Amino acid sequence: MxxxxxxxxxxxxxxxxxxxxxxxxxxxxxxxxxxxxxxxxxxxxxxxxxxxxxxxxxxxxxxxxxxxxxGGVPMFSANALAQIIRFYGHAMQGVMGTFLEKNIQVLMDIQDRMAEQSQGLYQQHFGPEAWAQLMNMQTPALQNMMNNYIEQSRHVFLQMQDQMQDQTRNLFTGFPFPGQPESGKSNKKKR
Known part of the structure; x- marks a missing residue:
């Protein structure tokens, strides 16, 4: 808030x-x-x-x-709600909340910008029915734009995750963990 x-x-x-x-x-x-x-x-x-x-x-x-x-038309599918629930208690819980909040803010910014840009056009040339039709035609374009944005975010997140894993591996290479090769020793089995 x-x-x-x-x-x-x-x-x-x-x-x-x-x-x-x-x-x-x-x-x-x-x-x-x-x-x-x-x-x-x-x-x-x-x-x-x-x-x-x-x-x-x-x-x-x-x-x-x-x-x-x-009531009415739900915003979240059962699958989306289940995915959100799975984040509770998970190491990524804090990231998920921030991620959702930032993405909702981006969507609101896009909505505000579209409203500002079209306000003059609406007042000068369209009645309420024509405006509703125009907005309905914009919905698929907006969804496509959001899907592209989410896919780019996913790609960036996966890259960040890979980098974090590599950094963690490099940080702990000197420590002998079960199932991991000790530093400086070969992975080949002794005969």
Whole structure:
């Protein structure tokens, strides 16, 4: 979540034991739908347990994602979710979170740039129906561009992984590990 700026202070939402969410800015109880709207408006907020003060923002956002995935058109396939679960507890867990976050930011930047570039065109020449058709035609091109980007990222990641393995091998060549040839000795069996 973005850090609050001087112009935009952090909105505090308290979660009570009865599962109700209280917005301290509006002095009213709100719902998960209201939290979703805050996210869509890029509002800066934090959700805390009213009793303990524990930060619950992530868990509430995960609840919203679960609701979105359960209804309508899900964003993640079962296979994608299974792959994400496999990263928990894995040595690459930290890398995965950063990787997803950076790639989502790239996608958002592309979306913003497309919106900026087409805004004038939309306002001058298109009605809402024509705009929707234009965006539907752009979807395959955008998906192709993202697939190319992901394939390039995969290639770079595999190269980085190979380099790390080579560096690790070079670093530990002087240590006798089971199943590895000792440094300076031949791999040939003695007769």
């Amino acid at each position: 973005p850090q609050p700026t001087s112009a935009q202070s952090e909105r505090l939402i308290k979660k009570y034991p009865n599962r109700r969410l209280y917005d301290t800015q509006s002095s009213a109880y709100i719902t998960l739908a209201d939290i979703k709207q805050l996210v869509l408006e890029n509002a800066v907020f934090r959700i805390v347990d009213a009793k303990s003060g524990e930060d619950l923002t992530r868990s509430i956002l995960l609840q919203i994602i679960l609701e979105e995935e359960s």
